[in-house]
Amino acid sequence: MPRVLAVRMLVEFELIERARSGDDAAFNQVIQAYRKRILGTIARLIGRPEDVEDVGQEVFMRLYFSLDQLRTAEVFEPWLYRLTVNAAYDYLRRQRRRHEARMSDLSEQQVIMADAAAGGRASGDEEERQRIRETVHELLSNVSEEDRILLTLKEVEGLSLRELEQVYHVKENALKVRLFRARQRVLKAFGAAQDKAQKHSP
C-alpha cells in the first residue's frame, strides 16, 4: 500500500518499530532524521519562520505520544505528515484569531505603517523571494486553512493524490474535487492580482 512513500523513507522500519516499543534513543534518531524535512514543510505551510521550530517540536511531541497507535511502521510517513498537517492547521487557526484581535486594536494608519516597515526590510534577491512568499500567502488567504494546507501539500510539497489519500484518509475523488475547487479560487485571485499589476505597471 505505501509504495510511493516507502521510497522516501529516511529511516529503517526497524528503527520505527524500536521507537514504537518505547526506545527513546531510537525515537531521538527518528527526530534527527526527519526534523529538517518536517521543518521545511511546516515553513511552507505556515509562512512564519519565527514559529516553525515551535510547531515542529509540537509535531514530534505528538508523534512520541501517538506512536503506539501506529498500526505498522510502513504507514509511518503518512502518519507523520498527518500530525504535521494537524499541528500546522492548529497554528494557522490560532494565528488567524490573534491576527484578527491585533488588527482590531490598531488604527488603519498604524496598519499601513506596519506593512510599509515590513516591506522595507528586505533587499535584492531576498526582496524577490519575500515578494513571492507574500504573493503566495496572499493568494492562499482566499481559501480556508484546510484547503490552504491541502493545496500546499499538493502544489508546493509535491505529494501525489495517493500520498494525500494516505495522509487524509479520504478517497481520491473527494480530494480531487476539493483540490479543484481550492485551486479555482486561488486561480481567480491570481488572475485578479495579475490584472491589477498590469494596470499599475507603466
Next chain:
Amino acid sequence: MDDLAKLFEAYRASVPDPDPSPGFTPGVWRRIEAQRSSVTVLRRFAQAFAVTAAAFVLLIGAVVIPRIQRASAFNSASYVDVLANDSSADMAYADAPQHPGQPAYDAGAPPVR
C-alpha cells in the same frame, strides 16, 4: 505548466528546508517530559477520583439504599389498604355516642324532622 504552478514552484524554492537550531531536539524532549508529568498528575487525580467515587458508591449501597427500601415498603401499600386502615379508625369515631346517654346509632328510629 501554468503561471500558478510556476509561482508555487518559485515559492518552494524561496522557502528552503531550514536547518534546525541546536536547541530543537532538546526542546522536543523538554516538551515530552512536561507532557509526561502533566499526564502523571492527571492520572493520579483520576485514580483519586475513582477511589472516592467507589467509596461513595459503597456508602450509598450500605446506608442509603436500605433506608430507601424501608421507606418504599411503607409507601408501596395500595390505596385500598391505606383506606381500610384509616376507615376503621373513622368508623370507631362514627359509632361513638354523640351525647352521653344517647345510643350511638339506632337504625329503627324515626327520621328527625
